[in-house]
Amino acid sequence: MSRWWTETVAALGDVVPLPLAALLLLLLALLAALAWYFFPAWVPRRLPSRRLPRLRLPHWRLPRLRLPRWRRPRLRRRPAPPPATRSPLVPAPRTGEASPAGRADRLAAEGRYAEAVRERLRDMVHELVRRQVVEPRAGMTVTELTDAAARVRPATRTALHEAGTIFSDLWYAQRPATAAHDRRMRDLATDLHRALDPDGEHR
Missing domain, CATH: 1.20.890 (cAMP-dependent Protein Kinase, Chain A)
Structure with missing residues (x-):
């Protein structure tokens, strides 16, 4: 080899x-x-080929029938009624204080009429509790106070109702307080005292 x-x-x-x-x-x-x-980069992927043209025949399609869709009618909801406005709460009487009338006078002298009105209403509640017309209860509203006092002393309804209206306008409706409100609350406190006076009741 x-x-x-x-x-x-x-x-x-x-x-x-x-x-x-x-x-x-x-x-x-x-x-x-x-x-x-470098294989197969240099090899052609597709070899040239001769293809016959495709004959495209027209397609005949049936027309689609579109049926109307049945929709369930929507029920309109009625708007909910607005919640009933609750009567404002009565300011509870202060413990250890004989009468808030003196504090109301000091607040009125300082020009703090809204606080003076609140103290005068507290003075009315204090007098009703002291005379055992109503029982002190936390969370009592002005309407409940007026109804409870009127059941025992019907003559107190007018003064308490007007006093509660003034208190609600100033503290819940946020209306500006003036000296006229304080004077009116002072007169209503006097009317309540007269209605609770046993001597004046039998006249």
Whole structure:
């Protein structure tokens, strides 16, 4: 085998010089390596092919029948009635104080008429409790106070109703308080005292 290889190399050397043959073999190996590395990027993915044109036949479709949709009628809800406004709460009488009338006079002298009106209503409640016309109860409203006192002393309804209206306008309706409100509350306190006076009741 070595003799055959030697004779083949000698015959090739007579035609092509051995250094040139070695260089050609090296280039051939390099080309083969590059082809193997970049395969199949250099191979076309799709070969050109001849295709017959497609014949598009017209499609006949049946017309769609659209039926009207039945919708359930919406019922309109009636607006909810506004919540009933609750009567304002009565200021509870202060413990350890004989009468809030003196405090009301001081507040009125300082120009704090809204607070003076509140103290005069508190003075009325204090007198009703002291005479045992009503029982002191937390959370009592002006309307409840007027009804409870009128059941025992009917003559007190007018004064208590007007006093409660003035108190509600100033403290809940946020109306500006004036000296006239304080004077009227003072007169109503006097009327309540007369209605609660046993001597004046039997006249």
